[in-house]
Amino acid sequence: MALEEEHVVKRGNAGPSPLAPEDAIDDAISRNVVHFDLTASRARRWTYLALIGLVGVAITVLAWQAVSMLVYEMKGIVYPSPLDTVMRLGDLIAGARLYDHTIAEHMFSSLARWGIGYLLAAASGIVMGMLMGSSAVINGIGMTPMTVLQLIPGLAWIPIALLLFGLGETATIFMIYMTVLPAVAISTASGIREAPPVYRRAASILGTSRTGMFFRVLLPAGSLQMLNGLRIGLANGWRVLIAAEMIVGVGLGLGYVLVQSRWTLDFEAAFVSILVICGIGLFIEKILFSVAERRLRDRLGLEVD
């Protein structure tokens, strides 16, 4: 049926964009075609978006530069400028040591801590969220504690972490765990519970068992929200990690560099540490998770935009 073929809607790359593919549209009109190719204008759109992004970065760097100049003028204090920081970072990457370790060692030790804490929290958060999603009773029991946990600021865990684990590695991981867990558990649970009722009904009249309903219907329906919780948890965890490293006394890590530089008045090192922290955060948030979300949307059959 030709009529139906035309009804198939190709979605995906159109979407409103700041740079509308005007010439592609003009071209389609003049050639009198139905389907046309947007590859060229898409490439332009990406360049455009990248440029816009760069403008944001440039403004930030300029503001930083201005502050550093102003501080020097007015207070006579050397305030590391972007260039100073980048050059110092270069030195460090080239192999210079910072508090007995290379910058890579600091970075990887932070990443490892965070990775362990995050993975543990994500795994148990997903299990907990799934349990809460599967039963109203468990949800009722679990929701209050999880909400309370979410309200506790990451740093408030410090005394508890110290009491439980003393100074060191385990305390940091514990703090990350406690910050990440509620975000993941709550979003997993609500993703499942808020799945459109029509899916539930459709599945039940198609003879779905209880477990089938859960794993083949509710879980996929809620997985996007689950991913959202994982993303929020990731950012929260990263933030609390740095704070924890500053206080809970580990001899290695970006947060340790940050706090140590205060004692040694090596503010450049502090800035380098902040730069690396931001870089990693940005990479994970904008690249890893965007890709993951795109893929998930695609797998879920949602429109990709």
Added chain:
Amino acid sequence: MLRFDNVSKAFVDEESGRGLLALRNVDLSIEEGEFICIIGPSGCGKSTLLNLAAGFERPSRGRVTLDGKEVAGPHPRIGMVFQEQSLFPWLSVLDNVAFGLRNAGMPRAEARSRARDMLEMVDLARFERTRPSALSGGMRQKVAIARTLVLEPEVLLLDEPFGALDEQGRKHMDLELLKLWEGGGRTFLFITHNIEEAIVLGSRIVLMGTNPGHVKREWRVDLPRPRDLFREDTVRLRKEISRSLQDVLAECGCKRTELLAPIEIKDMEIRT
């Protein structure tokens, strides 16, 4: 035989302390192979009636039975096509149709091949790998129908399945649906707002009244198929049903939008 035996349905909201009687004393017997069309004003309990038949809701009073056995919950013997889009967007068209078969424990390969046959029947075999989001509304509803019919239900419940389609698409789907019904000897229970649609499809038309919902009148439609909307006796039936519907609407104070669509032109904007 699907039977509503003196069925009443009340919705109670413990929290606000309010109750609503949606259906009152509904008696309806549906024989095997009938095509029942239910019409009635919005809010008269049509969907509620279908949800009771599907087992999504239990009657507050009375019984809903299929072949003498009480409908205790959703079951593949009774299929349902929903008004809103209900296909699982994360599954391909083929896997959507195979979904119920897999639930019944059929091996994947066999389920898929059966699903493929079913898609063939609704002319959608070409789209088996497609995701539902890439289909038009009418095609999605066809897949939804295929997903239900592949389980060979005895009764198919359709809650305004083509309500979201334009007139052209709806008429096309009506004919497709008719083909499926004529081929199978199955019982169809179909809700619509549209009298013409009911006349084209139904072997019996049930008019429901409102406040609370009840069966107002029934017509057995023995007109020859395919139905010609402009035959004299068809026109007479159309008029009669319209009039009854008008009465029902007058009773509940609803506006009749379909027949007496008021054409008002006010503050016409002229755009240049």
